[in-house]
Amino acid sequence: MRFSRLLIPTMKEAPSDAVLTSHILLLRAGFIQSSGGSGLYNFLPLGKITLDKVRAIVKDELDKAGCNEVHLPMVTPLSLWEETGRADKFGSELLRFKDRHQNGFTLSPTNEEAMVNLVRQTVKSYKQLPLNVYQINWKFRDEVRPRFGLMRGREFLMKDAYSFHATVEDMEREFALMEETYKKIFTRLGLDFKVVEADSGAIGGAGSKEFMVLADSGEDTIMVCESCDFGANVEVIAEDETLCPKCGGTLSQTKGIEAGHIFQLGTTYSEAMKAEFLNKNQKLEPFVMGTYGIGVSRLLAGIIEQNHDEKGCVWTKESAPFSVDIIVAKAKNAEQMEAGDKLYSMLQAKGVSVILDDRVDKKTGFGVKVKDFELIGIPFAVVIGNDISDGKVEIINRETLEKEEVLLDMIVETIVEKLS
């Protein structure tokens, strides 16, 4: 992609209602923009590219774990919500409306009912089990006070998976598989995270674990063990507890952003909705269920809460909208522009995602290009400046801000090595 052709409206200041770092930086760096409606955002090109990258990692790992991707309508018949009694329980957060025939509908904040409805129409026998179906789809929750940008928007991109089993043991096996799968996703995204025991809350069910992205700005307080992998939300362990229940080690308090949640649901929904299968003895039984969510758009905010500095965003390698920003210092200089174009093609040929800052307008000097690189937070920049006459360019590492002079002949392999 060429910077001059992409809509990237970077700003010096964020609107005054943005207080959380990720909200400020995603607005300033031109990833998102307010749509005019509270808690509703337009994803601009950089935001869309990043969202798609994160989405692809989530999908890749779920597919490897044997899950089935489907796509459900965002508009759900209210009658499904009435079957489980959640039409009443959910209250005003469930946005409801009627169509021209006076049929009631909702904008889905979550899809247990709709997915149970999908499975009860198609799965009739234990031979078709287990089954794990998921979608990555927009959800709507009519929050009283939407705030903090993508952290707590009203519309958000969510990965929601639902598993169906003949036995509790098999559901527990899948729950463990999903925990491992989530660990792979969060690790690939380059996140520092913790899996914690959690309260099952409004969705109901027996066991549940949350995936917390560790960040000082996190809204959740969690207790973590200094000696083992134990961690728990303060909803399930007292804040003044100092001993780890697992190993007896010391517990300490930290802050996290909830980005994933896995539940052992049991038969609550399948019983309420009469979703049954024929077991080995030809008897009808309700499905045993698990449910597994990841806040995909929230992850963008979580990545930035954990990875930023005073200059801007610092995207992790797999989440960054581009891996390399080629900065042509003077784009009007034919030698520099030619070298930039050539490097751009060579990196693309190696499969490196790259943006070429070829802007020539008077306002966009070298300093502005470097500032935009720092604000947007692309992992590496290659600066093509006056030294190109001597066959030399400079690499800037966004995370450390270290600069390194490299021979143009060596640049492709140097970059490929740094990204591996």
Ligand SMILES: [Zn+2]
């Ligand atoms: Zn411990």
